[in-house]
Amino acid sequence: MSHKRVLIIGGGAIGLAIGWRLARAGCSVALFDRGRVGCSASWASAGMLSPLSEAQFEEEDLLHLGLKAMEVYPDFVGELEAETGCCVGYRRDGVLLVGITQDDLEYLKFRYRYQRELGLPVTYLSGAEARSKEPHLSAQVSAAVWCPGDHQVDNRRLVMALKRGVEAAGGEIFEDAAVDELLIDGMRVIGVRVGEKVHKGDTVVLASGCWSRLMPGLPDSAKPPVRPVRGQVARLGTTREFALNTIVWYSRVATSTVAYLVPKGDGTLVLGATSEEMGFDEDVTAGGMFELLRAAWEVVPGIYDLRVVESMAGLRPGSRDDAPILGKTPVEGLIMATGHYRKGILLTPLTALTIAEVILEGRTPEIIRPFGIDRFGL
Amino acid sequence: MSHKRVLIIGGGAIGLAIGWRLARAGCSVALFDRGRVGCSASWASAGMLSPLSEAQFEEEDLLHLGLKAMEVYPDFVGELEAETGCCVGYRRDGVLLVGITQDDLEYLKFRYRYQRELGLPVTYLSGAEARSKEPHLSAQVSAAVWCPGDHQVDNRRLVMALKRGVEAAGGEIFEDAAVDELLIDGMRVIGVRVGEKVHKGDTVVLASGCWSRLMPGLPDSAKPPVRPVRGQVARLGTTREFALNTIVWYSRVATSTVAYLVPKGDGTLVLGATSEEMGFDEDVTAGGMFELLRAAWEVVPGIYDLRVVESMAGLRPGSRDDAPILGKTPVEGLIMATGHYRKGILLTPLTALTIAEVILEGRTPEIIRPFGIDRFGL
Numbered sequence: 209m210s211h212k213r214v215l216i217i218g219g220g221a222i223g224l225a226i227g228w229r230l231a232r233a234g235c236s237v238a239l240f241d242r243g244r245v246g247c248s249a250s251w252a253s254a255g256m257l258s259p260l261s262e263a264q265f266e267e268e269d270l271l272h273l274g275l276k277a278m279e280v281y282p283d284f285v286g287e288l289e290a291e292t293g294c295c296v297g298y299r300r301d302g303v304l305l306v307g308i309t310q311d312d313l314e315y316l317k318f319r320y321r322y323q324r325e326l327g328l329p330v331t332y333l334s335g336a337e338a339r340s341k342e343p344h345l346s347a348q349v350s351a352a353v354w355c356p357g358d359h360q361v362d363n364r365r366l367v368m369a370l371k372r373g374v375e376a377a378g379g380e381i382f383e384d385a386a387v388d389e390l391l392i393d394g395m396r397v398i399g400v401r402v403g404e405k406v407h408k409g410d411t412v413v414l415a416s417g418c419w420s421r422l423m424p425g426l427p428d429s430a431k432p433p434v435r436p437v438r439g440q441v442a443r444l445g446t447t448r449e450f451a452l453n454t455i456v457w458y459s460r461v462a463t464s465t466v467a468y469l470v471p472k473g474d475g476t477l478v479l480g481a482t483s484e485e486m487g488f489d490e491d492v493t494a495g496g497m498f499e500l501l502r503a504a505w506e507v508v509p510g511i512y513d514l515r516v517v518e519s520m521a522g523l524r525p526g527s528r529d530d531a532p533i534l535g536k537t538p539v540e541g542l543i544m545a546t547g548h549y550r551k552g553i554l555l556t557p558l559t560a561l562t563i564a565e566v567i568l569e570g571r572t573p574e575i576i577r578p579f580g581i582d583r584f585g586l
Numbered sequence: 587m588s589h590k591r592v593l594i595i596g597g598g599a600i601g602l603a604i605g606w607r608l609a610r611a612g613c614s615v616a617l618f619d620r621g622r623v624g625c626s627a628s629w630a631s632a633g634m635l636s637p638l639s640e641a642q643f644e645e646e647d648l649l650h651l652g653l654k655a656m657e658v659y660p661d662f663v664g665e666l667e668a669e670t671g672c673c674v675g676y677r678r679d680g681v682l683l684v685g686i687t688q689d690d691l692e693y694l695k696f697r698y699r700y701q702r703e704l705g706l707p708v709t710y711l712s713g714a715e716a717r718s719k720e721p722h723l724s725a726q727v728s729a730a731v732w733c734p735g736d737h738q739v740d741n742r743r744l745v746m747a748l749k750r751g752v753e754a755a756g757g758e759i760f761e762d763a764a765v766d767e768l769l770i771d772g773m774r775v776i777g778v779r780v781g782e783k784v785h786k787g788d789t790v791v792l793a794s795g796c797w798s799r800l801m802p803g804l805p806d807s808a809k810p811p812v813r814p815v816r817g818q819v820a821r822l823g824t825t826r827e828f829a830l831n832t833i834v835w836y837s838r839v840a841t842s843t844v845a846y847l848v849p850k851g852d853g854t855l856v857l858g859a860t861s862e863e864m865g866f867d868e869d870v871t872a873g874g875m876f877e878l879l880r881a882a883w884e885v886v887p888g889i890y891d892l893r894v895v896e897s898m899a900g901l902r903p904g905s906r907d908d909a910p911i912l913g914k915t916p917v918e919g920l921i922m923a924t925g926h927y928r929k930g931i932l933l934t935p936l937t938a939l940t941i942a943e944v945i946l947e948g949r950t951p952e953i954i955r956p957f958g959i960d961r962f963g964l
Contacts, residue, residue: 444872479872494822494857494879495890501876512873516897 209234210568215400215409217387217423218416219245221253221363221553222545224370225560226413228288231377233568238407239379240400242386242419246367249417249552252441252522254470254478255363257281257554260328260355261303261457263319269578270531271326274551276575277558278359284557285361291376294369297362297473303455304333304342305353306507311461313351320353330355342454344510360455362472363553390414390425390542397541411567413543418488418525420546429586430537434547436488436523439481440496445515446477458507467503469511476517479504483524492519524549534559534579535572543567544581587612588946593778593787595765595801596794597623599631599741599931600923602748603938604791606666609755611946616785617757618778620764620797624745627795627930630819630900632848632858633741635659635932638706638733639681639835641697647956648909649704652929654953655936656737662935663739670754672747675740675851681833682711682720683731684885689839691729698731708733720832722888738833740850741931768792768803768920775919789945791921795903796866798924807964808915812925814866814901817859818874823893824853836885845881847889854895857882861902861928870897902927912937912957913950921945922959 212235216223219241231237239245259274285298307316316332323330331354338352339345345352374381382402389401390412399408414420418436446452452471459466470478482496497519504511527533527547532555537544545563548555562573572580590613594601597619609615617623637652663676685694694710701708709732716730717723723730752759760780767779768790777786792798796814824830830849837844848856860874875897882889905911905925910933915922923941926933940951950958 442872445869491823491893493890494820494892494894495883497875497894498879498883498890501872502880505873505876512871512876514872515869516872516875519894 212236212411212567213409214411214413214567215407216240216413216415217400218414219381219383220248220415220417221246221250221367221370221556222548222559223413223415224367224374225556226415226545226563227379228370228373228377229560229564230567231374231379233564237374237379238382238409239374240382240385240387240402244383245371245381246364249522249524250363250367252439252520253363253553254441254468254480255361255366255553256303256358256455256468256470257360258303258355258358259554260323260330260358261305262550263323263326263328265322267530273558273575273579274554277555278357280557280561281359284561288369288373292369292372294365294372296365296369298359299473300359301455302354302356303358303457304338305355305457305459306338306345306349307351308348308506309462312459315459315461316351316353323353329357342452342456344450344452344508345456346507346509349507358455360470361553366553366556388424390423392425392427392539395539397539411541411543413545413563415545417546418523420525427539430539430542430581431586432533432544432546432581433528433584434525434533437526437549438484438486438489438521439524440492440500440519440521441478441480442497442500442516443518444477444479444511445517446471446475450510450514452477452508456508458503460503460506463499465499465503467500467507469504469508477511477514488523490521490523492521528584532559532579533581534563534576535566537581590614590789590945591787592789592791592945593785594618594791594793595778596792597759597761598626598793598795599624599628599745599748599934600926600937601791601793602745602752603934604793604923604941605757606748606751606755607938607942608945609752609757611942615752615757616760616787617752618760618763618765618780622761623749623759624742627900627902628741628745630817630898631741631931632819632846632856633739633744633931634681634736634833634846634848635738636681636733636736637932638701638708638736639683640928641701641704641706643700645908651936651953651957652932655933656735658935658939659737662939666747666751670747670750672743672750674743674747676737678737679831679833680732680734681736681835682716683733683835683837684716684723684727685729686726686884687840690837693837693839694729694731701731707735720830720834722828722830722886723834724885724887727885736833738848739931744931744934766802768801770803770805770917773917775917789919789921791923791941793923795924796901798903805917808917808920808959809964810911810922810924810959811906811962812903812911815904815927816862816864816867816899817902818870818878818897818899819856819858820875820878820894821896822855822857822889823895824849824855825892828888828892830855830886834886836881838881838884841877843877843881845878847882847886855889855892866901868899868901870899902930906962910937910957911959912941912954913944915959
């Protein structure tokens with residue numbers, strides 16, 4: 209059992225999962241969130257676990273990380289559910305990437321060829337074949353790539369389970385507790401200050417997503433290059449007659465809109481998401497909703513009459529190269545777990561396991577070595 | 587001073603305005619609402635007072651009623667504001683009916699010719715002329731009809747002022763008080779029952795909008811042929827740089843979508859409205875929002891980045907001929923004030939004044955004679 213005192217800044221999925229692993233390993237854990245835990249980007253997410261559908265050129269390290277993350281997911285979820293009694297809605301739905309126009313199809317084929325080069329288990333389908341998998345697809349859908357290895361989790365249930373897990377393992381959670389200063393002595397972290405109160409610790413984990421860079425007290429060499437990338441989402445209420453079998457993902461080339469429809473166990477259909485560089489603005493906008501609804505309706509016309517249950521925006525922490533920033537920093541005892549961008553929910557278990565290893569064992573696992581803050585040469 | 591005991595069923599703008607006029611005339615007034623007063627169709631309205639822009643073929647009696655309603659509006663508002671100290675946001679903005687496509691223009695010209703035949707003071711404008719009135723119009727807008735005589739009120743402030751007016755004049759308002767039965771003895775109304783409690787009265791006004799037809803105890807000959815016509819609306823938050831000078835109204839012929847943008851004094855921009863026959867379903871839907879946002883964005887592209895502050899749906903009470911149902915019924919003492927459809931806020935003052943005259947003086951003013959329930963031959 210470790211007896212370290214670990215302070216975690218940020219109570220999204222990443223911070224909570226790290227807190228859970230460390231608390232159950234015997235660390236004394238205190239987690240601080242500026243608002244309520246799990247209610248920022250983690251809450252706005254659609255919970256897709258989709259390294260196959262999202263495989264991008266020039267990001268093979270990141271793909272490798274995502275595939276590894278998929279491997280550890282089932283056990284992580286199993287332990288969490290067993291310890292907390294919560295179900296987190298892990299499902300192996302698969303993703304259908306769909307296209308309508310000639311441009312969409314060129315883009316689909318380009319994606320498909322790249323996926324095949326990487327040896328990923330995906331299949332190119334005609335429109336009719338795609339509709340046989342998902343009968344709610346529009347007759348306009350002319351082709352699709354089927355990614356059966358992509359899964360999903362209920363991100364909201366996940367963060368609530370993680371919160372319970374932290375508390376059950378004896379961790380302390382402070383909500384509405386913005387950290388006002390990171391306390392560093394020489395180049396060694398010694399704690400954090402919240403208002404007037406100083407919390408001392410051996411280790412501080414910076415997991416505050418797009419806000420990580422703004423933490424007062426961070427030296428320049430440990431300022432993670434992350435920025436907010438707004439994602440607007442809507443949640444629709446489905447009916448007994450209307451339920452998707454698969455996740456549907458449409459990259460609408462004509463307007464560079466991405467819309468995915470992710471059916472959840474509680475009957476809601478999550479419709480995400482814009483990607484907008486708007487600073488820290490968390491507004492839901494007329495244009496954002498319009499683009500999402502148009503693209504979703506074009507590929508799944510049956511959403512037309514569904515109730516709009518909710519709309520919200522979250523701020524993804526995008527790093528300079530879109531990959532996460534994980535592990536040790538030039539400040540002794542200060543550990544990064546930020547910059548997860550579009551993959552925060554996917555990478556939650558793997559980040560928690562590897563960051564716990566860094567803290568408990570003092571060594572950096574091979575898989576996260578390409579993702580250190582040192583790669584930016586700050 | 588009258589000493590009648592008047593019971594009003596329904597606390598929308600119509601019921602409240604009648605209550606206010608009768609209470610200040612000395613009647614003992616009790617008003618019953620199934621929920622909170624003013625929070626159904628009156629709350630969802632955009633508050634346009636637009637008999638000119640909405641003039642329809644074959645509805646000349648209704649146009650005449652609307653124009654008369656415009657005449658009495660300023661004095662009515664003046665009295666209400668003076669008595670309650672509330673400002674109800676009455677504004678003389680004018681409406682620009684705009685078009686983009688060839689089909690839109692054919693429809694605009696058709697509307698314009700009809701308006702001119704009726705002698706209404708409207709002007710046909712080129713796209714450039716329209717943009718000089720409202721610089722936020724899209725360059726795609728190719729023509730417009732300018733209706734400077736159409737005005738607006740803040741419908742939400744109006745109902746809140748009317749509520750205060752009723753109470754200040756000594757009327758009683760019962761909220762969360764659905765009337766369970768209309769009590770009739772022979773063919774004379776004697777009161778209403780709410781739960782176990784009986785309220786006696788000489789006169790009962792049925793002003794419960796699309797729910798009017800469902801009132802238990804109504805004989806067939808007094809069942810107003812009204813049905814719910816759903817209207818979905820959104821409210822957007824404007825910025826200092828973005829404020830419309832005029833109301834903009836777009837009838838998008840290709841999809842039969844109507845979208846109007848109504849700037850309010852508090853900086854919100856009301857965007858209405860769908861017209862859907864969906865029974866008593868008050869859902870906001872993906873398709874409804876999509877159609878509204880698309881049409882509004884096409885004519886005023888600057889809405890794209892505005893925040894979506896709110897979305898809701900209201901149920902307009904549409905009658906068989908789209909005109910209101912006003913005045914006496916075959917049941918002595920039972921007075922109708924329902925079926926106002928798209929014109930509830932416009933007709934509120936005139937309905938209140940004329941219905942008060944029916945009740946206080948026993949005679950039916952000429953202007954509302956075409957709108958009796960007897961016209962349906964029930």
